[in-house]
Amino acid sequence: MATSPSQTAMPTERSQSSRVLDKAFVWLTGAFAIGVGFVLLAIAFRVGTDALPAIQKFGLSFLTTSRWSVNDEVFGALTQIYGTLVTSFIALLIAVPIGIGVALFLSEDYLPPRIKQPVVFLIELLAAIPSVVYGLWGIFVLIPLLKPFGIWLNTNFGWIPLFSTAPSGPGIYVAGIILSIMILPIIAAISRDSLVAVPAEIRQAAYGLGATRWETIFQVILPAAFSGIVGGIMLALGRAMGETMAVTMVIGNSNSISPSILSQGSTVSSLLANQFAEAGGLQVSSLMYAALILFGLTLVVNVLAEIIVRRFSLKL
Amino acid sequence: MASPEFATALNMKRSSMSPRTLFSSVMTVITFVCAALALIPLVAVLSYVLINGASSFRLSVFTQLPPAPGLTGGGFGNALVGTFLTVGIASLLSIPFGVLAAIFLAEFYRDTKLAETINFLTNVLSGVPSIVIGAFAYAFVVLATGTFSAVAGGFALAVLMLPTIVRTATESLESVPRDFRQAAIGLGATRFQTTVQIVLPAAIPAIITGVMLALARAAGETAPILFTASTSRYWVRSVWEPTATMARLVFDFATAPYKSQQELAWVGSLVLVALVLVTSILSRWIVRKR
Numbered sequence: 001m002a003t004s005p006s007q008t009a010m011p012t013e014r015s016q017s018s019r020v021l022d023k024a025f026v027w028l029t030g031a032f033a034i035g036v037g038f039v040l041l042a043i044a045f046r047v048g049t050d051a052l053p054a055i056q057k058f059g060l061s062f063l064t065t066s067r068w069s070v071n072d073e074v075f076g077a078l079t080q081i082y083g084t085l086v087t088s089f090i091a092l093l094i095a096v097p098i099g100i101g102v103a104l105f106l107s108e109d110y111l112p113p114r115i116k117q118p119v120v121f122l123i124e125l126l127a128a129i130p131s132v133v134y135g136l137w138g139i140f141v142l143i144p145l146l147k148p149f150g151i152w153l154n155t156n157f158g159w160i161p162l163f164s165t166a167p168s169g170p171g172i173y174v175a176g177i178i179l180s181i182m183i184l185p186i187i188a189a190i191s192r193d194s195l196v197a198v199p200a201e202i203r204q205a206a207y208g209l210g211a212t213r214w215e216t217i218f219q220v221i222l223p224a225a226f227s228g229i230v231g232g233i234m235l236a237l238g239r240a241m242g243e244t245m246a247v248t249m250v251i252g253n254s255n256s257i258s259p260s261i262l263s264q265g266s267t268v269s270s271l272l273a274n275q276f277a278e279a280g281g282l283q284v285s286s287l288m289y290a291a292l293i294l295f296g297l298t299l300v301v302n303v304l305a306e307i308i309v310r311r312f313s314l315k316l
Numbered sequence: 317m318a319s320p321e322f323a324t325a326l327n328m329k330r331s332s333m334s335p336r337t338l339f340s341s342v343m344t345v346i347t348f349v350c351a352a353l354a355l356i357p358l359v360a361v362l363s364y365v366l367i368n369g370a371s372s373f374r375l376s377v378f379t380q381l382p383p384a385p386g387l388t389g390g391g392f393g394n395a396l397v398g399t400f401l402t403v404g405i406a407s408l409l410s411i412p413f414g415v416l417a418a419i420f421l422a423e424f425y426r427d428t429k430l431a432e433t434i435n436f437l438t439n440v441l442s443g444v445p446s447i448v449i450g451a452f453a454y455a456f457v458v459l460a461t462g463t464f465s466a467v468a469g470g471f472a473l474a475v476l477m478l479p480t481i482v483r484t485a486t487e488s489l490e491s492v493p494r495d496f497r498q499a500a501i502g503l504g505a506t507r508f509q510t511t512v513q514i515v516l517p518a519a520i521p522a523i524i525t526g527v528m529l530a531l532a533r534a535a536g537e538t539a540p541i542l543f544t545a546s547t548s549r550y551w552v553r554s555v556w557e558p559t560a561t562m563a564r565l566v567f568d569f570a571t572a573p574y575k576s577q578q579e580l581a582w583v584g585s586l587v588l589v590a591l592v593l594v595t596s597i598l599s600r601w602i603v604r605k606r
Contacts, residue, residue, distance in 0.1 A: 018506050025508040029420035036417050036482055037437040039475060043444060043452045050455045101350025110344070119351070121600065126358045128529075128592045130536025132563050133585045136570040137361050140368075140578075181357040188354065214340040235443065242445020244539035245567060269447045269539070276454060276543040277464075291451040295444065302443035306436060 047295060051288035062289055068255050068271075070279075075286035079257050081293065083172065083265040087247060088240040090176025090261065091183055096233055098180075099187030103229075104217060106188070107195035120192075127185035135249030138178045143169050143250060146177065150262050165260040170252035173261040178246050183236040190235065190309075194228025195221060227308050234305030238298045244269040268294045362589070369586025372579035382549060382565065388576040392584055394551045395560040398466065401552055402545055402561055403535050405470025406477055411527060413474075414481030421482070422489035423511050435486075442479035449475050450540035458544060466552065466559040469545025473534045480533075484526025488519040525599040532595040536588045538563035562588055 054062065058075060065076030105111075106120060150167030157163045167173075198221050206216040222229075252264025253274055266274075268290050276287055376391055383390030417434070425431040453472035458464055492515050500510040546558040547568065562584050569581035 018508070022506040022508045025511070026420070026424050029416045029424065032413055032416040033418075033420035033425075033431075033434050035413065036441065036478060037434055039478065040437050040441045040444070042456075043448065043475075046452055046455045047448065098350045098353050101347045102354045105347040105351040108347075110348075119355075121596075122358055123354060125593070125596060126354075128533060128596055129361060130533075130538070130563060130566075130585075130588050130592070132536065132538040132566045132570070133365060133589055134361065136566060136581055136585050137364055139570055141360065141364055184354055184357075212336050212340040214343040215336065217343075238443045242443075242447065244445065244447040245563075249567070249570060269445060272447050272451060273539060273542055276451065277546060288451060288455070291448050295448045298443055298445055298448075299440065302440050305443075306439050310436075 044292075044295065047288050047292050051285055051292045053282060054285035054289040057282065058286070058289070062286070063293070066255065066257055070283055073282045075283070075289075077268065077271065077286075077290045077293065079255050080266050080268040080271045080290060082257055083175075083251065083267040084241050084269070084294070084297070086172055086261065086265070087175045087179055087251070087267055088237055090173065091179035091240045092233065092237060094177065094180035095184045095187055095236065099184050099232075099236075100191050100229065102184070102188040103191035103195055106192050108213070108217075123185050123188055126181070127189075131182070131243060131245040132249075134178055134182060134246040138174060138246055138250040139170075142178060143174055146174055154262055161259040162261055165258060165263040167262040168252070168264065170250050170264055171262050172251060172265045175247045175251040175265075175267070176261065178250055179240045179243055182243060182246065183240050186236040186239060187229075187232050190232025191225070191229045194225040194232070197228070198224045227311060231305045231309035234301055234308065238301040238305065241301065242269060242294060242298050244273050248273045365582065365585045365589050368579075368582035369584075372583050373586065377580065377583055381551070382560075382569075382580065383576050385572070385574055385577070390576070390580070392560075392562065392565050392580060394548065395562045395565040395584070396587075397552050398545065398548070398559040399535050399562045401466045401555065401559060402469040402473055402541065403531055405467060405555065406473035406534055407527075407531060409471065409474035410477045410481055414478050415485045415523065417482050418485030418489055419511055419516070422486045423515065424507070426490070438479045438482050441475075442483070445539075446476055446537055447539040447542075450542060450544055453540060453544045461556065463556060464544065464546035464558040466545055466555040466557075469541050469559060469561065470555075472540035472544045473537060476537060476540055477530045477534050480530040481527060484530070485519075485523050488522035488526065489515060491522065492518045521602065525602050528595050529599055532592045535591055536563055538567050542567075 054075065058065075062076055063081065064078055066078040067074050067076050068079070069075070102123065106116060106123075111119065147167055147169060150171070150173065153163045154166050202220055202224060203216055206220045211219070247267055248270040251266055251270055253266045253270055254264040255266060256263075258265070272287055272291055272294075275283065279287055376389075377393075378391060378396060379393045380389070380391035381394055382392055421431045421434060450472050453468055453475065457468035457471050461468070496514050496518060497510055500514040505513070541561050541564050545561055545564070547564045548558045548560045552559055566581045566584040566588065569577040569584070572578065572581075
């Protein structure tokens with residue numbers, strides 16, 4: 001105030017104080033915006049430092065051994081990493097074709113908008129149902145329902161390693177199927193968005209050249225929407241790898257690797273869910289190591305998805 | 317009798333339809349089947365939750381404590397309170413944080429490299445598995461305070477909700493017409509005044525809708541709660557002690573061997589699903605009304 005020439009009185013003075021307030025406000029919001037990015041860094045840093053003792057002790061053998069013994073303080077997460085990858089793969093195998101089918105169904109003009117909107121809403125609802133409710137449903141409905149099917153697979157195709165064990169109820173295949181239900185809405189929604197975004201002129205041009213509806217879809221529309229669909233699939237994969245509760249409740253939580261998808265298993269997230277609350281010492285550190293691996297895996301998948309989706313949206 | 321007729325009909329169809337159109341019809345049928353396949357699990361989950369939940373439902377579940385193993389009756393009054401408490405703490409932490417960040421991204425630095433980078437990081441944050449966020453909250457709060465607590469659970473849920481709130485608030489602010497800002501600035505308002513008195517009030521209904529959806533989802537999240545809020549068989553007395561929540565209760569009772577507890581798990585699921593359903597429909601209705 002002393003610096004300002006005194007003759008211009010109130011107006012400038014008020015505008016000066018409000019200018020300071022204005023600047024402070026912008027700075028404040030900026031700090032919070034950068035804080036969002038900082039949260040991500042904090043997660044990586046904190047989980048990483050807590051995992052350090054286990055990283056130093058086991059190194060990369062943590063990824064390649066499957067012994068998880070609390071008493072001997074020897075930990076390896078191969079079973080869980082394998083379980084995470086296999087359940088996610090099964091989920092994608094089921095959810096990708098059905099999800100793209102649903103997306104096509106909802107992006108073509110099969111239904112009048114009045115019916116289409118509720119269907120879109122219903123499929124979005126699938127994504128909003130809590131994971132633990134899927135788990136409950138999985139335990140009491142899906143497992144009994146799938147068991148005869150598992151037994152049939154085992155008796156008729158038991159010579160294939162994939163089906164070589166007798167199902168005992170919970171198992172990797174149940175987890176894969178429940179995951180497929182949970183990621184289906186993501187694939188359907190994002191694929192639909194990218195299909196709808198394909199300019200109508202392209203479709204009309206294809207029709208004008210005499211192409212049928214499905215020739216147009218396969219040769220024109222799907223290729224145009226391809227990167228968006230792939231981005232959606234990647235996002236769904238990230239979700240499937242990190243999904244915890246439903247998987248924990250139906251996978252059986254055993255610590256042995258079997259080539260058979262009918263056998264029980266566990267995933268990185270189910271390991272964390274089961275052991276964290278009662279863990280201590282090096283076990284906590286090993287669990288943090290496992291969490292870090294999961295974080296890294298999903299990070300790579302999500303960043304790739306993000307880049308693919310972005311490149312796609314720039315092109316249109 | 318019908319079979320020759322049918323055969324001629326088929327023949328006629330074959331002759332009138334080229335393989336190309338036939339292929340098209342087959343694919344159309346396949347997409348209809350896909351849509352049906354996608355809706356079956358939704359209908360199945362919802363109807364099982366509704367039937368099993370409603371059949372054991374009684375009003376006393378909202379007011380009583382969980383039954384001891386083997387006993388019948390009881391409820392999840394403490395878990396309901398605990399869920400409101402943890403979600404409330406999460407809201408206090410994440411809503412101001414998220415909305416202020418969104419103001420920066422939508423009002424002051426829109427379409428800049430910095431905003432783009434932060435949006436990117438927000439999307440990546442929303443893809444971090446909830447169980448990893450739980451591990452982070454465990455290290456950050458539980459290890460630091462030496463106890464499982466509602467605060468630790470609320471912190472985990474806040475991290476989980478943050479990206480959703482930033483994104484919905486940014487979108488809501490960006491959808492406020494440009495004229496509003498120009499009119500305010502034309503009248504001599506500062507950026508602070510424009511934002512707080514003009515743009516924010518206009519965006520608030522949309523922000524509330526998005527926040528409500530995020531809250532409903534957070535209430536059903538179990539993985540970040542497992543080893544942060546943990547659980548308790550008693551009523552909440554302090555935010556610094558283990559706290560029961562609905563989601564954790566459903567998980568524990570679903571895997572318990574006792575019938576009365578399993579029944580409560582179904583009723584609890586019904587409450588969680590109803591919460592999500594009602595907020596989704598409500599927010600949709602609000603959006604359509606505007």
